[in-house]
Amino acid sequence: MGVIGIDPLVLEDLDLFAGCAAADLKVLASRLESRQVAGGEILMRQGEAGEWFALVIGGEAAINFTDPDGERSLGVAGAGSILGELALLRAAPRSATVRATIPLTALIGDADAFAVLVEVAGVRDRLTRAAAQKLAAHATPVDVVLRDGSPVQLRPVLPSDRRGLEAGLAHMSPESLRRRFFSAGQPPDGILNYLVDLDYVRHFAWVAIDADTTGVAMARYVRGQEDPTSAEIAIGIVDGYQRRGLGTLLLGALGAAASSAGVARFTGEALEENIPIRRLLERVGATWSRGEPGVVTTTVDVEMAARLVEHEIARRLGEVARATINAADFALA
DSSP, rough: OOOOOOOHHHHHTTTTTOOOOHHHHHHTTTEEEEEEOOOOEEEEEOOOOOOOOEEEEEEEEEEEEEEEEEEEEEEETTTEEHHHHHHHHHHHOOOOOOEEEEEEEEEEHHHHHHHHHHSSTTHHHHHHHHHHHHHHHHHOOOOOOOOOSSSEEEEEEEEGGHHHHHHHHHHHHHHHHHHHSSSOOOOOOOHHHHHHHHOOOSSSEEEEEEEOOOOOEEEOOOOOOOSEEEEEEEEEEEEGTTTTTTTHHHHHHHHHHHHHOOOOOEEEETTTTTTHHHHHHTTTOOEEESTTTTEEEEEHHHHHHHSSSSSHHHHHHHHHHHHHHHHHHHHOO
């Protein structure tokens, strides 16, 4: 690919490069060329060799993934998006097709330019987290049925679940919010961002989606910094889906995911009066110790938690989690 070079000021306007040194961006800009893509034109095709990446600076593109069940939308890429980085990170064929929905302007760089990009101070962490989240978007949801016959799907949480999370919290009573967040009010924006902005290696979470594609629950574990074989768990369920077996399913799903990642123990804390979650964890051997006033803490075995769901469901959940975690771990390496 012939390198034309572009104005570094174009890069400074992209969130990916916010706060980056002008000298670093100048070097990167010299290795990029601008490309115009007409509406309806394919920019990248699933399965082809991933030998270059693109930074979108104008326009919009649809991202679609085809698997044995058909074509699935993975979202829309607008200005500031990076495309094609997964294939370069993994030295693998492209995992999705990108088609411009309206005229699109992109900055194109080859593998050498990508090597320069990832060495720009501050970019690597942003890039790898975004890559991990794209990899999670490829996960196939696992279909399960609650004890009352209600169908739900479980899949890894994505940043795009932010709106659904807000809607779900709006349908939780003050008492449910207090049990989950130890406060009856809605959590602040910083907490909401944290709940959906995952790396899947240290912080993994499931979302449960009902037949109307509405998120009705989330469950997560966060591994300890000093001891990655231990992880703290949290489960939140909208009021209409409580006492229907979803808590048991989510705890089992966390066990299936964590056992795939080398986590051996779950730790948890609950309000002393939160009898439902205490009884749930006691099913997998929880014994309680007093923590802060009104709060109790416990440690439970991950393998016991995984046994709360049927073997075949646990196997499928483990496969989805393992594929997501392994791919994210590779991207974050």
